[in-house]
Amino acid sequence: AFWRLICDTFRKIVDSKYFGRGIMTAILVNTLSMGIEYHEQPEELTNALEISNIVFTSLFALEMLLKLLVYGPFGYIKNPYNIFDGVIVVISVWEIVGQQGGGLSVLRTFRLMRVLKLVRFLPALQRQLVVLMKTMDNVATFCMLLMLFIFIFSILGMHLFGCKFASERDGDTLPDRKNFDSLLWAIVTVFQILTQEDWNKVLYNGMASTSSWAALYFIALMTFGNYVLFNLLVAILVEGFQAEGDATKSESEPDFFSPSVDGDGDRKKRLALVALGEHAELRKS
Template sequence: PEELTNALEISNIVFTSLFALEMLLKVLVYGPFGYIKNPYNIFDGIIVVISVWEIVGQQGGGLSVLRTFRLMRVLKLVRFMPALQRQLVVLMKTMDNVATFCMLLMLFIFIFSILGMHLFGCKFASERDGDTLPDRKNFDSLLWAIVTVFQILTQEDWNKVLYNGMASTSSWAALYFIALMTFGNYVLFNLLVAILVEGFQTEEISKREEASGQLSCIQLPVDSSGP
């Protein structure tokens, strides 16, 4: 409804103005260099700049795509939620292991894409009015093979791709998709879950060791009075 849209736009302008005022006051209090020392202030500043840019661009008739960045304002609540902030810190610490997992996933997708091109290349097609029309999910090129393999890993309409593979070649083609689903969904993605769980366990162990170290540093008063 138009009334709801207008209310949303007015709310956007009001909250953006409040955030901009907050940013200006922080810059005046802490100074420019003191303001940017805090990563949360940098994040807030980026959100404010994007929001102002979106409002100005909207009045000029463009930049409506920047509206999606309004959702990033929800992340401003992280500073007021210590539990969520701690979880995000743990996720950031596991980024090196996650990067290794992403490289392994890319290699896995590449291998199965090449194998799919050899097995099903130029075979996912249908005849229509005398013309051969390739199916949208095909293995005719490396790009579309990667897209198809990624779609199968997300389990989006993967059974149709399985049926096309079996119909265009033989029933043994199901082994390719079974192997892809088994190693992709039940091995690789469980490996990602294991990496995240290990990160949380490591953080919990470090917290316990830190707490025990602080307790060991506490010296109990010694009673110097003799009998």
């Protein structure tokens, strides 16, 4: 009975809105503390940040222990957000213990994952992430199409401009950084053109090394790659968000033809009003 009383008390604490707000505040403060760190900072600031890291890690570990105590191990892992929080806590504790031993400094980068804990407190952001996850199959198909497109234009660029993007310096022939001499560099160059980063320089080099007709290659690459494919990605995402919005709207709108309790009540009210109206007309007649 005493243990049940303790569990009920902890459950009230964990399920209270103040507990969630406190954890959210701790996440925000921890995010700000990670943002003020910089290279060659004073030793006092470094020590203060290390102490704050231990404090926040202990706080998140306490949250994990309370939820394990209240919900149990199986109830805890039923929520994906709890699994994510638990993994972050384990990595953070491991990082602190390893730091005391003089190693595992690479785990410090996992502190940034704590920022994602805010997702559980932001329902709007949760919906956006759910929509993105639902469109992953279409995005994966788009990525395969994009890779095939880049591969085709890379092979075509190797045949058109292979070993032609070069300049002579002191009698030595030096290849340009943006070239089509190998498949790897051709893929890098095509990707750079798709991002519109100095793509006009690659265009001028191609025209100067071959002929003016080389502009057709870059025009086709920019037209179909940048303006068609990337707009297709935007269309996929917009369609996903629109479908989610339509589904949410249809769920929120009342269905007057469904046999719901409210619908039955409304029909009864309308029938009663009609009956009263007919009764009043009969009395007048």
